Amino acid sequence: MADEFAKGLGILTTAGLAWMVLAGWYTTASFAEGQLLAPPPSDPGVYASIGLFLKDALFWFAVLGALTFWVVVPLVEQAREAWAERSS
Template sequence: MADEFIKGLTLFTLGGLGWITFGGWYRTPSYYDLSQLFGPAQGVNSVYDEIGVLAGDAFFWLMIVGPIVFWVLLPAGRQLRESMADDAAN
């Protein structure tokens, strides 16, 4: 269980750092603006900027989905598989 926890924590940390980095570059027009990191993309003029915005969105979803997979879905699937094996043995 410890390896699933650290994998989920790693994905959460990497996703969060990437999302904050790309969000700070492309989605934060001002330090005093209330919609930091969630506002519309600013100054997207080239393909590289579009890739940066897409990478920020990918890091956000990695931050959300990664821990859910390793902390909820995999242990639940393992528990379900053990329960089904116990039922088949009886």
């Protein structure tokens, strides 16, 4: 179970850091206002559009990846063990 925790933590840390970098580039209006959560630029170019898409994808990858390794994988393993005990 420790390796699943490490995998989830690695995904959360790496994707979260990349999300913070992209959010700092594209959605920080000023340092006095809400950082990382300002609205995105109204007319982004091609690279800014790719960066904004990647920012959203990394956010959801961080959340769903960590939940997968911390919740789903252990539940599946417990269900397999219970099924094996029940069938034998």
